[in-house]
Amino acid sequence: MEYEQAKSSNEESIxxxxxxxxxxxxxxKDHLGNFIVAKESNEIVGVGGFEICKDYALLRSFAxxxxxxxxxxxxxxxxxxxxxxxxxxxxxFYLLTxxxxxxxxxxxxxxxxxxxxxxxIRNTKQFSGLCPNTATLMCKNL
Numbered sequence: 001m002e003y004e005q006a007k008s009s010n011e012e013s014i015x016x017x018x019x020x021x022x023x024x025x026x027x028x029k030d031h032l033g034n035f036i037v038a039k040e041s042n043e044i045v046g047v048g049g050f051e052i053c054k055d056y057a058l059l060r061s062f063a064x065x066x067x068x069x070x071x072x073x074x075x076x077x078x079x080x081x082x083x084x085x086x087x088x089x090x091x092x093f094y095l096l097t098x099x100x101x102x103x104x105x106x107x108x109x110x111x112x113x114x115x116x117x118x119x120x121i122r123n124t125k126q127f128s129g130l131c132p133n134t135a136t137l138m139c140k141n142l
Contacts, residue, residue, distance in 0.1 A: 001073065003080055006035035006049065013037075013044040023061035027125055031060060036080045038064070038073045048077040050085055050093065053120035057085050058127070059095035078107060086142050093142060094121045096135040109138040 006014060011029055014037065018025040028035075034057075035049030048062035059081070064073045085093065094117060095104060101111065114122075114137045121127055 001045075001071075001076075002039045003036055003076060004039065006032045006037050006047070008032060010037055010044060014047050017044060017047055017063050017065065018061050021061070021063045023063060024126065025061070028060075034081070034084065035060070036077045036084075038068075038077055040068070046073040046077055048074065048081055050081055050090075051124060051126070052088070052090070053094075053118065053124060055089070055091045056118050056121055057088075057090045057093050058121055058124050059093045060126070062100075074103075075107070082142065090142055093140045094118075095138050096126055097138065098135050101136050101138065104138050104140075107140070109140045112137050112139045 011032060014028055014035065015025040018028070031049060031051045034052065035047060037044045038046035045068045046064040049060050050057040051060055062074050062077060082093070093109070095109065097104065117127065117137060
């Protein structure tokens with residue numbers, strides 16, 4: 001398995017993978033520089049990244065092909081994304097989820113009130129419209 005920085009040539013494959021999991025992908029182009037892809041035989045089998053929001057970051061959709069689940073790919077992508085965010089001076093990660101709270105709790109995220117999210121996070125497309133109001137907000141200090 002190879003892990004690398006996403007490139008513009010990966011955009012369509014990333015969108016397809018995210019959409020196949022019912023995850024938003026319409027604005028992914030704007031944030032590709034903060035995404036990591038997992039490749040096997042030159043095919044993208046996993047992806048994850050973040051959107052910079054001043055001193056914070058919104059963790060964006062993580063997805064792994066169903067044929068590759070359970071192999072630790074998502075966690076490896078997360079570790080690389082987290083390392084990149086720390087090097088960029090990001091103070092904390094925020095994320096919105098309907099289904100993966102337990103997974104992210106294992107990565108030291110905790111549930112927090114949407115009311116306490118920094119303004120830069122609240123102003124993202126994800127927070128203000130792409131994700132439903134029922135999505136759980138989670139955070140992790142870096």
